[in-house]
Amino acid sequence: MKICGPKLSLCGLIISVWGIVQLVLMGLFFYINSVALIEDLPLEEEYHSLEDFYAAANRAYNQNAYNCWIAACIYVLTLLLSAQQFYMNSRVTAN
C-alpha cells in the first residue's frame, strides 16, 4: 500500500531518526536531572518551601523524561511507517 511519495517518506525517515536519537538523549538528561534543561520544566513561579520546590522539580524531571521517551516511541512508529513507504517507493521505481 502506498500513501506518501518518495520525498515525503524520505523526509519522514530523516526526521524520525533525528527525533529518536535526540528525544532518547533528552529523556536521559531529564532523568538524571540535568540543570541545563531546568528552563524547560513545567514549574510554577513560586513555591512555599524548598522541599515543595524540590519535590515538584523531581516530579517534572521524571514526567518530562517519560514524555520524551514516549515521543521517541511514536517516532519509532513513524520510522517504521516511512521506512515501509520508502521501500515501496523504491520498489516501484525499480520496476
Added chain:
Amino acid sequence: MGDMFRSEEMALCQMFIQPEAAYTSVSELGETGCVQFRDLNVNVNAFQRKFVTEVRRCDELERKIRYIETEIKKDGIVLPDIQDDIPRAPNPREIIDLEAHLEKTESEMIELAQNEVNMKSNYLELTELRKVLENTQGFFSDQEVLNLDSSNRAGGDNDAAAQHRGRLGFVAGVINRERVFAFERMLWRISRGNVFLKRSDLDEPLNDPATGHPIYKTVFVAFFQGEQLKNRIKKVCTGFHASLYPCPSSHNEREEMVRNVRTRLEDLKLVLSQTEDHRSRVLATVSKNLPSWSIMVKKMKAIYHTLNLFNMDVTKKCLIGECWVPTNDLPVVQKALSDGSAAVGSTIPSFLNVIDTNEQPPTFNRTNKFTRGFQNLIDAYGVASYRECNPALYTCITFPFLFAVMFGDLGHGLILVLFGAWMVLCERKLARIRNGGEIWNIFFGGRYIILLMGLFAMYTGLVYNDVFSKSMNLFGSRWFNNYNTSTVLTNPNLQLPPNSSAVGVYPFGMDPVWQLADNKIIFLNSFKMKLSIIFGVLHMVFGVCMSVVNFTHFKRYASIFLEFVPQILFLLLLFGYMVFMMFFKWFSYNARTSFQPETPGCAPSVLIMFINMMLFKNTEPPKGCNEFMFESQPQLQKAFVLIALCCIPWMLLGKPLYIKFTRKNKAHANHNGFSGNEENAGGAHGHDDEPMSEIYIHQAIHTIEYVLSTISHTASYLRLWALSLAHAQLSEVLWQMVLSLGLKMSGVGGAIGLFIIFGAWCLFTLAILVLMEGLSAFLHTLRLHWVEFMSKFYEGMGYAFQPFSFKAILDGEEEE
C-alpha cells in the same frame, strides 16, 4: 613549488601536423585535454574556412541523430546512459559506416511514419463510418416505417423519382464537435428551416492520424427534400470539413455494412500493430547505439572546429597550429602527436616547437576534486594573473574556519557534517545524477567545503559550548555557589564574584554555567568581538605578507620596501598594537590580586584607549586606578602613531619617485648605447609607457584606499561577532519558543504534543538555522575573503586556461 601555490607554467607552442594525420592527432589531443588552441584565422569568415564541409556533414549527422532521438522519446524507450566506456572519435571508415547507418535508419523512420499516417487516416475513416452506422440506428427507427430511401447511394433518376413521390432524402456524416452549432445554424438558414438535423455526440475521442491528438466528433443526419437542397447541404458540409459517409436506410443493410466495416477494421488494426512492432524493433536496436553515436559525432565536430583554427602552410604540405600547453604536460602532448601520426601510418612525424612570447599566458591551476570547490570560489572573484600567488590554497582552511566562527553550534555543525559526509561517501553514485537542478549541482560541487565547514562548526560549537543553544557540562563547571540558603531564597539576583566562587579554569571552551547567567550576552559580546578583531588582524597581516611572495616572484624587489614595509607597519602599529593590548589586558588584570590598580574594576577599555591614542587625548581613570596598563605606554603609543602616519607619504610617494628615477637612468643608458630591452622583457612593472601624472594618481588612489580600508576592514571583521551572536540568539529563541512549549506540556497529551512540536522544531532548525543562517554565514565568509583578504595582494587580472578537451565539451553539452 606545489601545484596550488601558484598557477602552472605555460608555454606557447607551434604545432606542425601532416594533413593526413591532422584528424587523428587532434583527436588524441582532445582525449588528453591539456592544450588550448589559438585561432590563427581570426580574419577568415566562418564559411570560408578549410573544413567547413566536414563541419556541415557533422551538423547533418547531428540533425539525424536528434530526429531519431525524438522518435525514440516519443515511443518511451529509455536511452542507456553511458559514462564508463565513452567511445573515441570515429576514424574515417567508421564515419562512412555511421553516415550510412544513420541515413538508412532515418529514411526507414520517415517511411514508416508516412505509412503509419496513411493507415491511421484510413483507420479513422473506417471508425467514423462505423460510428455513423451505429449511431444512426436510433434516428432511423421511426423512419424505417416511412421506408425512406438513402439518397446518398441512390442514382440521380431514382432520387428525382423519389422526390416526386414526396420522399425525404438524407445525408449522414461526422463533424468536429465544436462546429456543430454553427453547422446547424447554417443549414437552417440555407433551407429556411426545411432541413431536419439529428445528431449524437461520440463519447470517446478519435485520434488525429498525423499528430495523435484526440478530437471530439459528432455524428449527424440531415433530412431534406429536393435535389437542390441536397447540393447545397453537401456544399455546406465540405465548407465545415464534415466527412459524409454512405448510409443505407434499411436496418438489414446497415447491419450488413457494420459487419463489413468491423472486419476491415480488425484487419487494419492487425496491420497497424505490426507496423508499430516493426517501428519499435527498429528504434530499440538503434537506441542501444545512439548515445555512443551522438558522442562520436560531437567529438568529430569538435575536431573539425579545432582544425579550422589551424593555418595552412604555404606549400600546403602541413597544418600549423598555435597552442598554450602547461610545460609539465609537454611530453603528454608530444606522445599524443606521435600516436596520432602512427594511427594513420604517416611517415613524416608531427612536431612541436616551443616559441618565446611576450604575451600573458593563461592561468591554469591543476585542481583535484577536493580543491576544485575552493578554486572556484576564488575564480568567481577574478582569475589570477599568470603565476600570481593563489589564495585558494589558504582558503581551504581559512574559509571553513571563518564560516565556523559565525556558525558555531555543535548540533547544526553535525547536520552539515552528515550532509557533507553523505555526499562525499556516495560521490560516485551521486555524480551520475544528471538533472538534479542547479541547487543540487551547487551543493554537490561544494561537498568538501560543506563537510569542512561542518567539522569546523562542530569545533567552534564545542568552544562556544552550544548544542542547539544548550550547554554541555563535560568537565564539571568551575563555578560554585558561595551563598547560604537564606540569602539565595531572599534575593532574586545574585552575583558570583570570581575570586570567591570559582576555582581554576574550565579546561576547554566556555564554562557551562554561563548558560544560566543573566549577563551571558554581555560577557560573550566582549569576548567574541575581541576574538573577531584578533582573527581579522591576523588574516589581514597574512594577506599583506602574501604580497611579498608576489614581489619576489616577479622580481619587483623595490616594491617590498616601497609598498609592503609601509603597509605592514601601518597595519601592525595601529591594529596589531590593539590586538596586543587585548592580550595584555587579559593577562595583567586579575580578580584574585589585592593590588588595587590590577583589579578587574580598573581594567581600561581597549577601544577607548585606542581612540585616545589616535587623538592624543586623555581620560581620567577611576579612583585608585592607572590610566595606562604599563609604564611608558603613552610614549610608545605616540611613537607608534607617528611612525604609522609617516608610512602614508612613504606609500604615496615612494613608488612613483622610484619609477621616475629608474626611467631617467634608463634614458641615460640608452644614450650611452645600451639597450633597455632585457630589462623590459623581465617585466619589472607594467607602467613602462604610462605618463608620470597617471602613476601619481594611481598611487594616490592605492594609498588612500589602503589607509581607509585598513580601518574599515578591521571593523568589517566584526561581522564574525555579529553573525555568531545572531546565530546563537536565534537558536535559543527557537528552542524557547517552539521546543520548550512541547516540553512544558504535562499530562497525557504531553508526549503527543512533544512529538508534533519536535517535528516542527526540526523543520525550523533545518530551514532557518542551517539553511538560511548557513547561507548568510557563507556569503559573509566569502566577502571576508574576497574583499578583506584578497584585496591585500591579489590582482586577479588573468584569463582562464580553457583546454580543448572532449570531456569538457561533453559535460558542457549536458549542462545546457
